[in-house]
Amino acid sequence: MAEKKSTTKKTESKKDTKKVAPVKQEVKKQAAAPAAKPKAEEAPAKSPIDNLAKAEDARIGVFICHCGTNIAGSMDIEAVQEAAKTFPHVAYVDNYKYMCSMPGQTVIHKAIKDHKLTGVVVAACTPRLHEPTFRTATKDGGLNPFRFEMANIRDQNSWVHMHDREGSTDKAKDAIRIAVAKAALLQDLHPKAVPVEKAAMVVGAGVAGMQAALDLAAAGIKTYLIEKDMSIGGRMSQLDKTFPTLDCSQCILTPKMVDVGRSPNIELMTWSEVHEVEGYIGNFDVTIRKKARGVMTPKEAEAKGIVGGGCNGCGDCEGVCPVIKPNEFEIGMKPRKAIYVNHPQVVPLIYTIDFTSCVKCGLCVTACGPEKRAIDLEMKDEFVKVKVGTAILATGYDIFPIENKQEWGYKRYENVISSLEFERLICASGPTGGHLVRPSDGETPKRVGFVLCAGSRDNTGTGKPYCSRFCCMYSLKHAHQIIEKIPGCVPYIFYMDIRSFGKMYEEFYYRIQDEGAKFIRGRVANIIEDKATKNLHVMADDTLLDRPIDMEVDMVVLAAAIQPAADTNRTRKLFGVSCSSDGWLLEAHPKLNPCGTTTAGVFLAGVCQGPKDIPDTVASAEGAASAASIPIHMGEVELEPYFASCIPEKCAGCGMCVNLCPYSALSLVEKDGRTVMQVTEAKCKGCGTCGGFCPGGAIWMNHFTTPQIVAQIDAFLLGGEQ
Amino acid sequence: MARTKGYPEALEKKLHEQRFFREDSNPEFSKKVKTLSRTIPHMCYQCGTCTGSCPSAPRSTYRIRKFMRRVVLGLENEALTDPDLWLCTTCYSCSDRCPRDILPTDVIMTMRNLAFQRDIIPVNFLKTVTAIYASGHGVPNNDVNRAARERLGLTRDPPTTHMYPEYMPAIRKIIDHYKLKANADRIIKEREG
Structure with missing residues (x-):
């Protein structure tokens, strides 16, 4: 009892404060949606605390949803309804089969008007699913939409207590009692509209990033395309052909790369990384690190007053450079110099110096000559700040380090290669000019083993538990390529399941089997090298023949699993995007919002969200571009009004909260001769860190105020007595 | 045997066993x-x-x-x-x-x-039980091994129950607790007389 008294007292003291402590609430812009306009005009002069509903005047309507049998099948709706009628402040209770349906919403509007309700509680599914629906219904009934509170009696009740009717009924009563207690104290809140910068950023210029940037640019949006490598094209530019059409990968990619380079709306920044991100949807301030390239583009040269200078891609520098290193683009199978380009078709055609291996001999500077003067061996990293409204992450993937699965001998046996190495070896512009050869002796293989699910579908902790999704199909394509290029060469494909799920994929599988590929249904147990011939013995179980196999082949190609690109984790943290346990970036909803993230204004494209083949990657990129262009075309976005407010009279100006805020939304300002805290509302995410900490109780968390939360706790612990 | 093709019983049984x-x-x-x-x-x-x-x-x-x-x-x-x-x-x-x-x-x-x-076990496994009961080893040491050990500079017997036979009663106690020896003896007798 004593406890209850004190909390009640606290509630009252808060209410007193609000009268003497009007919090300045500036409305930067009159609310965006026309419907919200009249309300927004009422708001300005008032403190958010002024219109706090007084519990004693509250008239709450409770609406219980059956959700078909999802809820009604596991609890006694009648009993819940009868109990709800007895709760304090409850003026009306109703139930309906589907509260979210149009008739269900009409029940809410009508009750608000007929029973002069001041707050609405819907006991149904989750706020994530239907809070927007019921807020709209509340608004349509003539109340402020934030006078709505949800009680989750489905996902956290009927679904988990499906076989405990009595228990779930009791739990539903509690959930509703708690929601009613909060609803009685809800205030009118008014979302703020902030203008959206008419620019976007795309991080990663593989096929996903390029497609997203091209779409945004075509929609008239200035787009910054950031790529950490020296040239664009990503993984797709490393591939020889694409399944199932057998298009040359470079041939279909190059026009897009050229378009990206030429589009007036795309500002391409290669050899660059996102360094820092500040702000929120509509107003992201992004700092980009332009890594020292050592070579100036014609534009950069002109900016430095070297007219007609800058790199023209002639390659004179490369010819004289004395340093030789393995070319990463060719997976180390071809040499490069310290000043180099990845391959002849790069966009942009600008050389780059690898400063970790450059000896600064200066030969390239001389070779470049006095006209171009493109090379600057003393170049330093530069930081560029840009402002964008929305951002798309398209950070792609890396190949799983397949040597970790030691039984297959990658990096131990010369003739065991990865699928990406196969792509380079079979590619006409690759290190062997398109001749597939054994690394051990340069001979043409006559029998090639393909190991599918190499590291995928693996629950041992060494590999990846997921299906990498495109290995089956590219291995079929590899089989086709060796049959086509090497007469008499037989591909042996060791598989568990062939997943040919896409359009024309199953037909492609049929075609490759018809061409003579041999399919062996069994995962490869281990590979043993013949020390003399360097041939490989593939050990497996032909599960269909029920006989163990020892298959001697000349070469083995491991269809290695994929994993998120190396820098993904750092980049996602900058943008506040979550990832799932396997490292892929987390979409807002796997089915209904696959391109969005839980951070407003940040979207995902391509494989960074999960393994995808090229058609799915491009589709996802177009989806992300469309989603990212919406706020920009709207011109402004509404922010949830859950921000913190400072009560200056109580604030001691200690500044502890300023350091705690994870969003840098708080600052100390001089006000009437005192130092007090001030909230930048647009930056505040309403996380409550400051409010929970403030030693003086000077921070008011809108929509999650101390009186509201205390009332909820009281309702639960003390059965709703006030 | 609900499904029948009217074959002799032995053939029906064989057919049945070939399906799941x-x-x-x-x-x-x-x-x-x-x-x-x-x-x-x-x-x-x-x-x-x-x-x-x-x-x-x-x-x-x-x-x-x-x-x-x-x-x-x-x-x-x-x-x-x-x-x-x-x-x-x-x-x-x-x-x-x-x-x-x-x-x-x-x-x-x-x-x-x-x-x-269910008493389904090959007799050689049961003989291993007997060997363990007798010596503490499924494969007891023998003279060939002893000679090889000596050549390698090891003791003739390994530091197990061979070297410390005083631990044998404890091993027998464990085996007897599960009636392993009794069952093994019974089954060997049934099969070999």
Whole structure:
């Protein structure tokens, strides 16, 4: 009892404060949606605390949803309804089969008007699913939409207590009692509209990033395309052909790369990384690190007053450079110099110096000559700040380090290669000019083993538990390529399941089997090298023949699993995007919002969200571009009004909260001769860190105020007595 | 034998045994093996990594993958009466490599225990029991070994029950607690007279 008294007292003291402590609430812009306009005009002069509903005047309507049998099948709706009628402040209770349906919403509007309700509680599914629906219904009934509170009696009740009717009924009563207690104290809140910068950023210029940037640019949006490598094209530019059409990968990619380079709306920044991100949807301030390239583009040269200078891609520098290193683009199978380009078709055609291996001999500077003067061996990293409204992450993937699965001998046996190495070896512009050869002796293989699910579908902790999704199909394509290029060469494909799920994929599988590929249904147990011939013995179980196999082949190609690109984790943290346990970036909803993230204004494209083949990657990129262009075309976005407010009279100006805020939304300002805290509302995410900490109780968390939360706790612990 | 083609009974039986009928499977068997083996045999996706890794498979008819399949489907009689059950060398290669992180070796050991409950066991395994009961070793030391050990600068007998026979009563106590020796003697007598 004593406890209850004190909390009640606290509630009252808060209410007193609000009268003497009007919090300045500036409305930067009159609310965006026309419907919200009249309300927004009422708001300005008032403190958010002024219109706090007084519990004693509250008239709450409770609406219980059956959700078909999802809820009604596991609890006694009648009993819940009868109990709800007895709760304090409850003026009306109703139930309906589907509260979210149009008739269900009409029940809410009508009750608000007929029973002069001041707050609405819907006991149904989750706020994530239907809070927007019921807020709209509340608004349509003539109340402020934030006078709505949800009680989750489905996902956290009927679904988990499906076989405990009595228990779930009791739990539903509690959930509703708690929601009613909060609803009685809800205030009118008014979302703020902030203008959206008419620019976007795309991080990663593989096929996903390029497609997203091209779409945004075509929609008239200035787009910054950031790529950490020296040239664009990503993984797709490393591939020889694409399944199932057998298009040359470079041939279909190059026009897009050229378009990206030429589009007036795309500002391409290669050899660059996102360094820092500040702000929120509509107003992201992004700092980009332009890594020292050592070579100036014609534009950069002109900016430095070297007219007609800058790199023209002639390659004179490369010819004289004395340093030789393995070319990463060719997976180390071809040499490069310290000043180099990845391959002849790069966009942009600008050389780059690898400063970790450059000896600064200066030969390239001389070779470049006095006209171009493109090379600057003393170049330093530069930081560029840009402002964008929305951002798309398209950070792609890396190949799983397949040597970790030691039984297959990658990096131990010369003739065991990865699928990406196969792509380079079979590619006409690759290190062997398109001749597939054994690394051990340069001979043409006559029998090639393909190991599918190499590291995928693996629950041992060494590999990846997921299906990498495109290995089956590219291995079929590899089989086709060796049959086509090497007469008499037989591909042996060791598989568990062939997943040919896409359009024309199953037909492609049929075609490759018809061409003579041999399919062996069994995962490869281990590979043993013949020390003399360097041939490989593939050990497996032909599960269909029920006989163990020892298959001697000349070469083995491991269809290695994929994993998120190396820098993904750092980049996602900058943008506040979550990832799932396997490292892929987390979409807002796997089915209904696959391109969005839980951070407003940040979207995902391509494989960074999960393994995808090229058609799915491009589709996802177009989806992300469309989603990212919406706020920009709207011109402004509404922010949830859950921000913190400072009560200056109580604030001691200690500044502890300023350091705690994870969003840098708080600052100390001089006000009437005192130092007090001030909230930048647009930056505040309403996380409550400051409010929970403030030693003086000077921070008011809108929509999650101390009186509201205390009332909820009281309702639960003390059965709703006030 | 609901489905019949009117063949002589022996032929009907043979036909029946070549097919898999729902009533052949005992779901309780799958659950029991899962509990006793402390691994997850029901998660097997039949990739064959186990048989491919198995040193016994190329030399015999033993197919560990097939035993895993029988556990998944609850084919109790088929699994426990198959003499191949006793061909596992317990090298644990399959358990090392299983991509589903199952321990097939432990599943085999569990099924051997269940088979033994029904007196299904080859006599040579029981003779091993007798040997352990007598000396503490399944394969006791012999003169060839002793000579080899001496050449390597080791003691003639290893520091086990061979060197410390005073520990034998404790080993016999454990074996007797599970009535292993008594059962072994009984079965050997039944089979060999």
